[in-house]
Amino acid sequence: MKITEIKSCTVGPVLSAEQFIAEHFFVFLAKGKMNGYDGNKHYVLKAGESCLVRKNRLARYNKVRYNNEFEKVIIFLDEAFLKAFQKKHSIVFKKFISKDAFVKFKKDNLINSFLLSLEPYYNNSGNISQTFSDIKREELLLILLQLHPELSDILFDFGIPGRLDLEKFMQQNYKFNVSIERFAFLTGRSLSAFKRDFKTIFQETPNRWLLKRRLQEARFLIEEKKQKPTDIYLDLGFEDITHFYFVFKKEFGTTPSEISGAKIY
Template identity: 80%
Template sequence: MKITEIKSCFVGPAISPEQFIAEHFFIFLAKGEMNGYDGNKHYKLKAGESCIIRKNRLARYNKVRTDNEFEKVIFIFDESFLKSFQKKNTVLFQNYKSKDAFIKLKKDNLIDSFLFSLEPYYNHSGNISKTFSDLKREELLLILLQIHPELSDLLFDFGIPGRLDLEKFMQQNYKFNVSMERFAFLAGRSLSAFKRDFKMIFNETPSRWLIKRRLQEARFLIEEKKQRPTDIYTDLGFEDLSHFSFAFRKEFGMTATEMLDM
């Protein structure tokens, strides 16, 4: 069964490289593996496992094919859907807190049966009508809250990120390639306040500091860990190898390959 993306749930071989998670979503891996990183911890999801990936988090994830196959089921729990669900259902809060962006879910027959029940709802184009899609989202959410009642504290928190320690936040998340507006939002500041506070703390503009910090880490990985530039540039937040190579040579006076061979 191969199904393309629809608004609330889909099955298919591709995962978005987006590093800012705008909405909560449930993911189940049918085939392959997935590695995740949230700036603090590394996560691994194997075939047959599922997790919730939380909104308003920075996260990087990549797929690992098994026998050249990778299939997943994703349900997006956007804020408007969650607010509508809360009006129709009693939601009990557990005072649960977690800093993790990836919340691994227990294996359970209810989830397995639910996933198996999806197949008849897909048409030949790989879509589910919005009516059935929303009903299946509600069904899944009821199942998840029964298995993991503590998820209510995460999914139904509609507040915006609070003001964070900016130095600690940036040192933890400098590898993520997102806009200054995203960094400011997640740090609990307006863009102007973010830039002002950043200058006071680092005595540098955010864009220039990010380049320098990423290049410092690149030099460490190349000199001390003997890692190749082609293996590290994307994980350090550079969009392409040519940009990384140009910035590295400008900063250190030699290419990354020359430094690796020293």
Template identity: 75%
Template structure:
């Protein structure tokens, strides 16, 4: 069985589809490609490649089909599983530091052999047999930590984000479509403290500032970069085109499409 013939599977607890990464997860692409962005860098994952996506990060990713096909293998490493794993295994921390939300995993025969070993555990419905999920998650994690020991510093850090520079964070992450509670959590504040600090720094409410900042960027992209509203509204944090178009015209007195 070729590595590119692996079926899609999703192993672990369900995760929210929003742009806040609540749990670490491993992803391997058998077919297609994926583009990712975390506010700092753009990433590209191609067929045959895999990476870890880190929890407590804002990240956006989109898939691109290859001949109308997109096959992926996803393993969620939630905190409950990781704490149980540590009771059975011990690992030394490597003092590894990185801001990246997407961490590439080296190509190795151990990864390939593991992925190929999944095939017998698929049920008739194409899902992973529940009885073997945790055993396969544990096996994969042992492989990952052997290949890249520095992952222990990321996976076994169970702390919550500390208080950071709010202005710098918001200027870098305003495009992400998440609630104020998420922004507050990621900057190390309660929601009330986040709103209070935000008002002191920006002299307006978070919701109003986010809308204005996104619209400013939209006008720049349309006027200067000649991009179409239909191509940018989602990347700027707007939920639908009609909302974006209404807000743009209200702010600037002209429809974005007319620019």
């Protein structure tokens, strides 16, 4: 059986749609393509490629079907599992300093053989039962650490994010649709300290500033870059096109379609 014949499978919890990555996970793409963005870089994962998506990062990713097909394998490496693994195995740290949210792996026969070995354990919903999931996750982690020992610095760092430059971080990440609590955590602050520092820097509440900043960018993209409203609202952190049109008109006195000549649907 070819590696691209693997069907979708998940080991661990259900993948959250939130743009905050709460736990590390390994993803292998069997069919289709995935596009990822972490606020700094754009990433592309093609069929036959795999990567680690790092926790405590903001990231967006979307799938592209080829011939109406998209198949992936996702294996979560949550903190509880990693702590148990660390107790069982000797871990050597390598001072790995990459800040990328998506760490791509070179193609390797060990990874391919592991992925093929998962097939007998699938159930009807495309998951692997708890009975075998930890065993298979341990096997994968041993393979990854053999091929990429520098991953130990990422996977076994159980600390919380340190205090960051708030203004720089928000200007870089305002497009991500996550809660204020998540922004506070990622900048190394309590919620109250985040709100206090934010008010001092921006002279606005976080929610109001985020809305205005996203709308300013939307207007720029529509007027100057001639982009369609329907193509940009999700990337700017708006969940609903109707709400996007409503707040845009409230802010600027005109709708995105009136500026661009485009219709909502």
